[in-house]
Amino acid sequence: MNVERCCKQVFRTGWGGNNCTRKGTVEVNGKWYCWQHDPERVKREDKKRYQEWKDKNDASNAVWHRRTLEREVCQDVSTEEIEKLGAGGLLRMLLYEYRR
Numbered sequence: 001m002n003v004e005r006c007c008k009q010v011f012r013t014g015w016g017g018n019n020c021t022r023k024g025t026v027e028v029n030g031k032w033y034c035w036q037h038d039p040e041r042v043k044r045e046d047k048k049r050y051q052e053w054k055d056k057n058d059a060s061n062a063v064w065h066r067r068t069l070e071r072e073v074c075q076d077v078s079t080e081e082i083e084k085l086g087a088g089g090l091l092r093m094l095l096y097e098y099r100r
């Protein structure tokens with residue numbers, strides 16, 4: 001019986017590329033792919049990885065943005081004043097000024 005093999009080249013240590021040894025389960029444009037190298041699955045995985053990377057990146061950008069704002073808010077206030085007022089006191093004072 002002729003079993004179609006996955007057409008994907010995989011790289012192993014040593015002598016360069018080999019064909020993937022898994023059985024083909026999906027046929028795309030006359031080529032066979034195993035479950036792992038199924039182009040649709042690869043595309044889905046890439047998208048998932050990109051989304052995960054993006055979410056993480058968005059989160060750290062948000063933290064960075066927040067730090068920048070905090071620094072700007074406090075840049076004209078001396079450390080002694082911040083210590084005297086306490087961070088909460090300073091913020092309440094600023095919000096009170098702003099909302100008036």
Ligand SMILES: [Zn+2]
Nearest residue numbers: 006020034037
């Ligand atoms: Zn494969």
